[in-house]
Amino acid sequence: MPADRGPILVEGPVEVHLPDGTVRRSDRPVVALCACRRSRCYPFCDTSHRRRSAPAAGSDSARRIAQGGQ
Template identity: 65%
Template sequence: MPNTPEHPRRICLDDEGPLLIEGPVQFTCADGRVAVSDRFVVAVCTCRRSRMYPWCDTSHRRRTNREENTDAERGRTS
């Protein structure tokens, strides 16, 4: 689908996950590298943990909660 006023490109933001963009898309990284995807929806990494950057590989799901870490540390010292 072309990006026109009649058919604007849709981008979905989520605080806990990737940036979802209706494809196909050509993405230019900060280092000048160009990544291309012809998928229907493209997930762009926003946490920079992805091994497939700029594409999301769900690495954000493996993030640990600070409270869980604090509880685990307390358990080790008791």
């Protein structure tokens, strides 16, 4: 786990299989995977990790964190 809870950079293209059975694909040469679970385009980083505050209660990100999943 990155020390600053930033993204995990992996060489692309990648296919990410999520627990709900969906598959997300990126054809970029380098892909930033979200490790903070705040991204609005999870499992990919959208730079939401840069915000200092926790996601708002009731938001999609807060629900994902509370569920411990995607």
